[in-house]
Amino acid sequence: MKIFINAKDLGNLNTAVKEAFEVKKNRFMYKHLGENKTLLMVFFNSSLRTRLSTQKASMNLGMNTIVLDINHGTWKLETERGIIMDGDKPEHILEAIPVMGCYCDIIGVRSFAKFESKLDDYSENILQQFIRYSNKPVFSMEGATTHPLQAFADLITIEEFKKKSHPKVVLSWAPHPKALPQAVPNSFVDFMNEADVDLVITHPKGYELDPRFVRGAMVEYNQRKAFEGADFIYAKNWAVYEDTRYGQVLSKDRNWTIDTAKMNLTNHAKFMHCLPIRRNMIVTDEVIESPQSIVIQEASNREISCQVVLKRMLENL
Amino acid sequence: MKIFINAKDLGNLNTAVKEAFEVKKNRFMYKHLGENKTLLMVFFNSSLRTRLSTQKASMNLGMNTIVLDINHGTWKLETERGIIMDGDKPEHILEAIPVMGCYCDIIGVRSFAKFESKLDDYSENILQQFIRYSNKPVFSMEGATTHPLQAFADLITIEEFKKKSHPKVVLSWAPHPKALPQAVPNSFVDFMNEADVDLVITHPKGYELDPRFVRGAMVEYNQRKAFEGADFIYAKNWAVYEDTRYGQVLSKDRNWTIDTAKMNLTNHAKFMHCLPIRRNMIVTDEVIESPQSIVIQEASNREISCQVVLKRMLENL
Amino acid sequence: MKIFINAKDLGNLNTAVKEAFEVKKNRFMYKHLGENKTLLMVFFNSSLRTRLSTQKASMNLGMNTIVLDINHGTWKLETERGIIMDGDKPEHILEAIPVMGCYCDIIGVRSFAKFESKLDDYSENILQQFIRYSNKPVFSMEGATTHPLQAFADLITIEEFKKKSHPKVVLSWAPHPKALPQAVPNSFVDFMNEADVDLVITHPKGYELDPRFVRGAMVEYNQRKAFEGADFIYAKNWAVYEDTRYGQVLSKDRNWTIDTAKMNLTNHAKFMHCLPIRRNMIVTDEVIESPQSIVIQEASNREISCQVVLKRMLENL
Structure with missing residues (x-):
C-alpha cells in the first residue's frame, strides 16, 4: 500500500476489516514492523482525534513519530516554475516536499477544504503534491474531499x-451553524458503496454530494422515510457541493435534528457520528446519551483503522 | 493509584519517599512497566519544568508520551445539557474527554486558576471532568488549587x-509583581502537614491560605520570628485567598524579600523555591547563589516525584 | 565531544567524514548508545529541516527526544545580577538553564542573529549561556553566526x-529579497578551510565575511571568473557583515543569480544550497532541476552530520 485516500486503496474491504479485528485483538503484535521506521505527520489544520489516534497507532507498531504543525497562513510554497521568488513565498514545493520525505518512511497529511475554490479543493492539491514529490507512501489524515481513516473506522x-448480514445504513444530513467540508460524507458514502450494506442518503434538496462518491446509492429526501427500518444512523452536516452555491449553508433547519422520535422509526438503529458533534443541532442529548449511541466506540476505532493502514504501508516498504 | 491531586492520594508519605529514593537510584529499573503504555499530557497552560520532567519520567518508565497543548481561549467545551450548540463551543465535554481517554492509558492535566471566580477555581472543574469522564487514571500537572508533583518533589x-529527624520547615510568603495562584503553597502545606516536620507559615496579614490545607499548622505573622531556628525556608508568593479580595495583590513589600540577614536567623537553613523565581523580589542574588540554596536539586526531583506517581498508576492499571 | 559550534570542535575532518560514511551505511548500528538518554532540542526560531533531521538522527541512535519551542518574544530571561526582577522577565538565566539541563543528557539550541546589534549576534549569547550553565553537552542547531550541522553535511x-582529490569549491553570494544572517556562509567557509579543497569565495564588494572564518581563503569579486573550472558551486545569500552597515542588503542584483551559462563555465560542477532556496533569485529553475543539482542529497545528509555529532557526544557522556 502506497497511498490511502479512497476506499479502493484498501482493496477488498472484507479482508481489510478482518485485518482490523485481528489488530484490535492484539495491538502490539506487529511492533517489530515499525522498528527503525519513522512516521511524519504533517498538519495544515489543527487536530485532536486524528492526531492522538494516529500517534497511538504508530506507537502500537513500534514506529517513531514526528508531528509537524504547519500554519496554513504561514506556509506559502511556490508551486509554479519560472517565477522570480522575491515575494512572500520562501520555498518551492519541489524542494520542500522531497526534503520532508528524506527524513521519514511514511507521511500522513491533513489539509482541509478552504471553500475558496471548488476546483482547488476537489483537486486535493496539497495531498497530491506530497504523493508526487515526497517519494514516500502518503495517507490522508483528512484531505479537502475525503477522510478515509474515519470512514474505515466507521466500517x-x-x-x-x-x-x-446486510444492514440498512442511513447517512443523514443534520443542521450545523457553520459551513463544513464534504470530506466525511464523501468517504462514508465511498466506503459504504463498497461494503455489504444497504446505503440510503438523506438530506434537504440542494445538498447532493459529488456523484463520483454517491455512484448508484439511493437518495431519499424525506428523512423520516429514510430512517424506517434502519440499522445504523450516521449523522453529519456538510455544506453545498453544487457548483454555483459551493460551500454555502442553505439550511439550519432543526427539523433535521436527530431525536428519539426519529430513532423510534428505525430497527433499534445504532447512532454514529465522527465527532466533534453539536448537541441539539445534529442530535439531541437524549439520543447521544442513549445506549444506541456508539460514537465513543467509533472514535476508538480510529486507532485501529489507522493501524491497519500503517501496517500495510510498513509491510510494503 | 487512580488519582493524584492531594497528599492523601499518595497514602503513607514515608513509603512514598522511600519509593522515590529507590527510583532515583535506578531510574530505568521499572522500564518494563510502561511498555506499550501511553501517557497523554494535556496542557491548558504553558509549562517548562513540568513538561520536561513529566516527559522524562514517562520515558524512564518506557512509556510513550503524547503532548497536547490546548489554548484556554480556543478550547470552549460545552458542559451543560439541553443547550442548542449553535454558538462558539464546537464540542461537549461528554464526548471530548472520553475520546481523549480512549487513546491513552494515563492522563496528566495542567489547568491554572483564572482568578475570575473563586468558586470555579476551587472546584477544579477541568481536572474533575477529566477524572469523571476520561475513564483513565488522572494526575494534576498543576491545577487551579494544588500542585502535588511539586510538593512531593519538595518533600x-x-x-x-x-x-x-524533625526539621523546622518555614513557608514564607515573599513579594512578586503579579497575582499568583495558591496551588504551590496549598500543596506544600498539605504535604508538610502529613510529613514528619515542624511547619510554620509566615505571611503578611490578609494572605491566609485555605484552612482545608493549613489545618492545624502554625501561622506566624512576624517573618523574622518565624525564621528563627528554621532548617528549611520555602519561599513563595501567592495572591489573596479570602473571599472578598480573592486574587488580589495586597503587598509588594520588599521587606519580605528573603536576604542573608534573615537566613542568618535560621539554623543554617536550606533555601527552597519551586521556580521560576524573581530575584531581589522573592530572594536576593546572594541567598539564591549561596550553598544553602537547593532550588536546582529541588527542580531535578520533579522527575522523581512524577516517576513515582506514574509507576504507581502503571502498577495499578 | 562536549560542544559543537565550529569546524574545530570535530577534530580531524577526514576522520569525521569517515565516521559519517560508516553511520550512513547503517544508521541503526549505534542504537544502544542512546538507550535511556534524552536529547532536548530548544528552538528560539522555527525550523523544518533542522528539526526533522535532528529528531531522526536522535531516533537512529535510540535516544528519547524532547522538542521545546520557545518564542523569542516571550522568552525574556534576566541575565544581570542585582536587578530587582519586578518587570517582564519572570526568570533568571542562572535558574532556567540548569533546570533544562537537569532533565536531559544532551542539548541542541537554535537561536538566530537578530541584526539588532552585531556585538550581541557575534557573542552568541544564548548558545554560550547554555554551554556555561546547562552542565550538559551543547550543539548548535544554527546559532547567530554559525550553522555547523549544515556545513558538516555539506562537507x-x-x-x-x-x-x-582536491576539488575546486566556490561559495557564491546570490541575491535575495530579505536580509539573511551569515551563519551558513561562515560555517561553510570555516569547514572548507579545514577540508582538502580549493576554496574560492565570490560576492559583490561590501559583502566580505568575518575574517576569523575566511582566514586565508581567496576572494574573487568577479563571479564568472570564480566559476571557471569549479567542481562545486555553493550558493547562498547573506547580509552585510561590516560594522557600519551590519545586517543591510546592499544589492538584489540578479546578475548574480546562478544560471546555466555560468554553470557552463565550471568543470561540470555540482550545484549546492542549504535550502530553503528562492528560485530565479539565487538560482534558475533550469540549474536547480538539472542533474548537477544535489540539494536534496545535501539536505538528506543533515541527518548524517547530526548523527555523528550526537554519537560522539553520547560516547563521551
Missing part, C-alpha cells in the same frame, strides 16, 4: 455492531 | 537534605 | 560527489 464499527 | 528534597 | 556531500 469497522458497523461490522462490530451489526446484527444482520 | 523528597527535604528528606534528602534534612540533618535531623 | 559529507562534497566528499560523496567529488571526482578528484
Whole structure:
C-alpha cells in the first residue's frame, strides 16, 4: 500500500476489516514492523482525534513519530516554475516536499477544504503534491474531499455492531451553524458503496454530494422515510457541493435534528457520528446519551483503522 | 493509584519517599512497566519544568508520551445539557474527554486558576471532568488549587537534605509583581502537614491560605520570628485567598524579600523555591547563589516525584 | 565531544567524514548508545529541516527526544545580577538553564542573529549561556553566526560527489529579497578551510565575511571568473557583515543569480544550497532541476552530520 485516500486503496474491504479485528485483538503484535521506521505527520489544520489516534497507532507498531504543525497562513510554497521568488513565498514545493520525505518512511497529511475554490479543493492539491514529490507512501489524515481513516473506522464499527448480514445504513444530513467540508460524507458514502450494506442518503434538496462518491446509492429526501427500518444512523452536516452555491449553508433547519422520535422509526438503529458533534443541532442529548449511541466506540476505532493502514504501508516498504 | 491531586492520594508519605529514593537510584529499573503504555499530557497552560520532567519520567518508565497543548481561549467545551450548540463551543465535554481517554492509558492535566471566580477555581472543574469522564487514571500537572508533583518533589528534597529527624520547615510568603495562584503553597502545606516536620507559615496579614490545607499548622505573622531556628525556608508568593479580595495583590513589600540577614536567623537553613523565581523580589542574588540554596536539586526531583506517581498508576492499571 | 559550534570542535575532518560514511551505511548500528538518554532540542526560531533531521538522527541512535519551542518574544530571561526582577522577565538565566539541563543528557539550541546589534549576534549569547550553565553537552542547531550541522553535511556531500582529490569549491553570494544572517556562509567557509579543497569565495564588494572564518581563503569579486573550472558551486545569500552597515542588503542584483551559462563555465560542477532556496533569485529553475543539482542529497545528509555529532557526544557522556 502506497497511498490511502479512497476506499479502493484498501482493496477488498472484507479482508481489510478482518485485518482490523485481528489488530484490535492484539495491538502490539506487529511492533517489530515499525522498528527503525519513522512516521511524519504533517498538519495544515489543527487536530485532536486524528492526531492522538494516529500517534497511538504508530506507537502500537513500534514506529517513531514526528508531528509537524504547519500554519496554513504561514506556509506559502511556490508551486509554479519560472517565477522570480522575491515575494512572500520562501520555498518551492519541489524542494520542500522531497526534503520532508528524506527524513521519514511514511507521511500522513491533513489539509482541509478552504471553500475558496471548488476546483482547488476537489483537486486535493496539497495531498497530491506530497504523493508526487515526497517519494514516500502518503495517507490522508483528512484531505479537502475525503477522510478515509474515519470512514474505515466507521466500517469497522458497523461490522462490530451489526446484527444482520446486510444492514440498512442511513447517512443523514443534520443542521450545523457553520459551513463544513464534504470530506466525511464523501468517504462514508465511498466506503459504504463498497461494503455489504444497504446505503440510503438523506438530506434537504440542494445538498447532493459529488456523484463520483454517491455512484448508484439511493437518495431519499424525506428523512423520516429514510430512517424506517434502519440499522445504523450516521449523522453529519456538510455544506453545498453544487457548483454555483459551493460551500454555502442553505439550511439550519432543526427539523433535521436527530431525536428519539426519529430513532423510534428505525430497527433499534445504532447512532454514529465522527465527532466533534453539536448537541441539539445534529442530535439531541437524549439520543447521544442513549445506549444506541456508539460514537465513543467509533472514535476508538480510529486507532485501529489507522493501524491497519500503517501496517500495510510498513509491510510494503 | 487512580488519582493524584492531594497528599492523601499518595497514602503513607514515608513509603512514598522511600519509593522515590529507590527510583532515583535506578531510574530505568521499572522500564518494563510502561511498555506499550501511553501517557497523554494535556496542557491548558504553558509549562517548562513540568513538561520536561513529566516527559522524562514517562520515558524512564518506557512509556510513550503524547503532548497536547490546548489554548484556554480556543478550547470552549460545552458542559451543560439541553443547550442548542449553535454558538462558539464546537464540542461537549461528554464526548471530548472520553475520546481523549480512549487513546491513552494515563492522563496528566495542567489547568491554572483564572482568578475570575473563586468558586470555579476551587472546584477544579477541568481536572474533575477529566477524572469523571476520561475513564483513565488522572494526575494534576498543576491545577487551579494544588500542585502535588511539586510538593512531593519538595518533600523528597527535604528528606534528602534534612540533618535531623524533625526539621523546622518555614513557608514564607515573599513579594512578586503579579497575582499568583495558591496551588504551590496549598500543596506544600498539605504535604508538610502529613510529613514528619515542624511547619510554620509566615505571611503578611490578609494572605491566609485555605484552612482545608493549613489545618492545624502554625501561622506566624512576624517573618523574622518565624525564621528563627528554621532548617528549611520555602519561599513563595501567592495572591489573596479570602473571599472578598480573592486574587488580589495586597503587598509588594520588599521587606519580605528573603536576604542573608534573615537566613542568618535560621539554623543554617536550606533555601527552597519551586521556580521560576524573581530575584531581589522573592530572594536576593546572594541567598539564591549561596550553598544553602537547593532550588536546582529541588527542580531535578520533579522527575522523581512524577516517576513515582506514574509507576504507581502503571502498577495499578 | 562536549560542544559543537565550529569546524574545530570535530577534530580531524577526514576522520569525521569517515565516521559519517560508516553511520550512513547503517544508521541503526549505534542504537544502544542512546538507550535511556534524552536529547532536548530548544528552538528560539522555527525550523523544518533542522528539526526533522535532528529528531531522526536522535531516533537512529535510540535516544528519547524532547522538542521545546520557545518564542523569542516571550522568552525574556534576566541575565544581570542585582536587578530587582519586578518587570517582564519572570526568570533568571542562572535558574532556567540548569533546570533544562537537569532533565536531559544532551542539548541542541537554535537561536538566530537578530541584526539588532552585531556585538550581541557575534557573542552568541544564548548558545554560550547554555554551554556555561546547562552542565550538559551543547550543539548548535544554527546559532547567530554559525550553522555547523549544515556545513558538516555539506562537507559529507562534497566528499560523496567529488571526482578528484582536491576539488575546486566556490561559495557564491546570490541575491535575495530579505536580509539573511551569515551563519551558513561562515560555517561553510570555516569547514572548507579545514577540508582538502580549493576554496574560492565570490560576492559583490561590501559583502566580505568575518575574517576569523575566511582566514586565508581567496576572494574573487568577479563571479564568472570564480566559476571557471569549479567542481562545486555553493550558493547562498547573506547580509552585510561590516560594522557600519551590519545586517543591510546592499544589492538584489540578479546578475548574480546562478544560471546555466555560468554553470557552463565550471568543470561540470555540482550545484549546492542549504535550502530553503528562492528560485530565479539565487538560482534558475533550469540549474536547480538539472542533474548537477544535489540539494536534496545535501539536505538528506543533515541527518548524517547530526548523527555523528550526537554519537560522539553520547560516547563521551
